[in-house]
Amino acid sequence: MKKNNIYYNTKIESLLKAYPNSKFFLITDDNLFSLYQNFLTTTFANVDLSITTIPEGEKAKTIKEYQRVVELLIKAEIRRNDVIVAFGGGVVGDLAGFVAATILRGVTFINIPTTLLAMVDSALGGKVGINSEAGKNLIGAFKNADKIIVNEQFLKTLPQQELINGYGEIVKAAFISDRTIFSLLTDDQPSLKLIKKVQKVKLALVKSDYFDKNKRQYLNFGHSFAHAIEKESNYQVPHGYAVFQGMEIALKIGMVLKITTPSDLRLLEKYFSLYQIKPYQKPYFKLLKYLKNDKKNTQELTTLILIKERALIKTMKEVELDELLSLASEL
Missing domain, CATH: 3.40.50.1970 (Rossmann fold)
Incomplete structure (x- = not known):
């Protein structure tokens, strides 16, 4: 770039x-x-x-x-x-x-x-x-x-729904790299300072891994599930809303694996409340068939981005993910 x-x-x-x-x-x-x-x-x-x-x-x-x-x-x-x-x-x-x-x-x-x-x-x-x-x-x-x-x-000129779409990506950037972003988040018009701070997170990861083979995949936190949610809904669920829901699923899987702390889930729930986001309502395993075509997958392995203070990459077999999704649904 x-x-x-x-x-x-x-x-x-x-x-x-x-x-x-x-x-x-x-x-x-x-x-x-x-x-x-x-x-x-x-x-x-x-x-x-x-x-x-x-x-x-x-x-x-x-x-x-x-x-x-x-x-x-x-x-x-x-x-x-x-x-x-x-x-x-x-x-x-x-x-x-x-x-x-x-x-x-x-x-x-x-x-x-x-x-x-x-x-x-x-x-x-x-x-x-x-x-x-x-x-x-x-x-x-x-x-x-x-x-x-x-x-x-x-x-x-943006309606509130479009602003919330953007906030999904902003919250993602805060989780994966820079938690000071959370202090700039409100339900008002976003500031240029906030926009530049979030851009800095993405640009740094792009610079280190342009072709998305390693750390750039951190930017996909919540996105594997978000894309599955969008596809399942025939794209009736807006992208940013799906990202919020996908992040919640990813955090819960991290909790099942004892990687993610409950405090991170509570932090995300704060923004669910602020922006009036509804959690994904169906059993999580129903998303599995849509996850098979995710671009980040390699051979028989599914790639997920989980949170342990910051982002980390976790690969797993489909049968393992199926079990994790069932357990995460119960949290």
Whole structure:
């Protein structure tokens, strides 16, 4: 990842001057386009701009939608020196980034995250991709954004649910690496200080393990279960809410293994109460079939991230995980 490629509260127009001979292909979702059409028209007024919209939500991260977008851009005569811009949350960034990574074997990518979740997590680290019928983010690539433009003004229009989605990733970062983050968490608008502190956690792990073979996997705390919960619900459970539920399951498994202390579970429950998150209601073993396709698994082993003061990696056989899930459900 390029150093110093994150820009805070910077005028987008000034950053576009770095690409004087490029056409800009902006990808956003239908809802954001209706909210920000005038803003986008004004911001990109002095460049050659083409806008493509996609459906809102995870239903856009499909092979069919990916192909539709690629074909539209090819028909619009995109060239290798052009720039794809993502304007939106995690779904928009994932899909647009994957298009940028693959069309013409790769073009320049700019990410303008508009949600808290994207600002603190999905816009960072270079992972882009789409879902398969078997699970979430199973088709993808590594593609660093040339520029990531973080502007606090976009957070002011977010509904509470979208803020809570981001808080799931923020609480995760606090558990795995920096517990001073907890002191900055409230139910108010997040501060730029908080955003930067959470970004620092992710960027440090990405720098140490870009291709996700070791310590970068700490960032998946709660996510194996979260992705299973999302898939089981046909993506009706928002990602951040699923992360909260997934962290609870992971902490309980850690308690069964006598790795995690009950105080950590009580700490998480504090944020369940603050953000009005409901625990996962079904027996945990029902998630097992969705865990089989998790990207972090190797051969017959399932990889989980557990907490012992900070994060650690634990691998286990499916039969062992099945038993642990049953025991954890009883806590």
